[in-house]
Amino acid sequence: TQLLEQSPQFLSIQEGENLTVYCNSSSVFSSLQWYRQEPGEGPVLLVTVVTGGEVKKLKRLTFQFGDARKDSSLHITAAQPGDTGLYLCAIRSAGNQFYFGTGTSLTVIP
Amino acid sequence: DTGVSQDPRHKITKRGQNVTFRCDPISEHNRLYWYRQTLGQGPEFLTYFQNEAQLEKSRLLSDRFSAERPKGSFSTLEIQRTEQGDSAMYLCASSLGDGGRAGYTEAFFGQGTRLTVV
Numbered sequence: 001t002q003l004l005e006q007s008p009q010f011l012s013i014q015e016g017e018n019l020t021v022y023c024n025s026s027s028v029f030s031s032l033q034w035y036r037q038e039p040g041e042g043p044v045l046l047v048t049v050v051t052g053g054e055v056k057k058l059k060r061l062t063f064q065f066g067d068a069r070k071d072s073s074l075h076i077t078a079a080q081p082g083d084t085g086l087y088l089c090a091i092r093s094a095g096n097q098f099y100f101g102t103g104t105s106l107t108v109i110p
Numbered sequence: 111d112t113g114v115s116q117d118p119r120h121k122i123t124k125r126g127q128n129v130t131f132r133c134d135p136i137s138e139h140n141r142l143y144w145y146r147q148t149l150g151q152g153p154e155f156l157t158y159f160q161n162e163a164q165l166e167k168s169r170l171l172s173d174r175f176s177a178e179r180p181k182g183s184f185s186t187l188e189i190q191r192t193e194q195g196d197s198a199m200y201l202c203a204s205s206l207g208d209g210g211r212a213g214y215t216e217a218f219f220g221q222g223t224r225l226t227v228v
Contacts, residue, residue: 031215033217040224041221042114042116042203042219042220042221043153043201044219045216045217045218045219048216088152088153090152090217092215092217097143097158098143098155098203098205100145100152101152102151102152103151105150
């Protein structure tokens with residue numbers, strides 16, 4: 001059983017479209033991170049959300065932490081080919097390791 | 111300090127050989143993590159250090175794997191008698207243990223070492 005479930009697993013869209021990816025769990029977290037990973041590279045931290053209901057914006061990316069701090073979403077407006085990559089959510093477990101979701105692989109077609 | 115660095119970026123080895131990877135964390139970070147990632151999957155935790163102490167090891171870390179952080183700075187991950195199933199991206203990350211002024215902990219990753227066992 002995965003601690004963090006991400007959906008969809010794969011997403012292929014045309015440039016200019018909007019999309020939302022989700023990160024869900026049955027557990028409550030004190031904070032949650034979103035990363036983007038390009039092929040052959042390490043994950044790059046995009047944002048950390050901390051407060052239930054919090055919304056953070058990073059240019060065309062909007063991140064939301066669920067009110068109960070069990071889930072999060074990432075919305076991308078007007079997707080561009082440069083947004084292509086693997087999107088990962090992560091939390092720090094009680095054991096102090098960072099635990100990652102299953103990932104959403106996004107392809108934006110020009 | 112430009113971030114976490116890993117060396118080498120790519121390693122091809124024959125089955126049965128030993129390999130060693132190095133990770134240099136962000137200098138002020140006292141925690142260092144090793145992860146393994148296969149294609150299309152999220153990183154899987156292997157082990158982590160706080161300073162020079164190895165505090166946690168995953169069951170994924172068989173007795174062929176060993177990690178060290180002798181002076182609490184850089185770390186090495188060694189795989190002995192490599193198997194084809196060891197082929198993966200090995201990622202290193204570092205963080206501040208207490209989260210610094212932010213109050214929460216963020217992990218910063220290196221570019222990884224891609225291991226191919228033939």
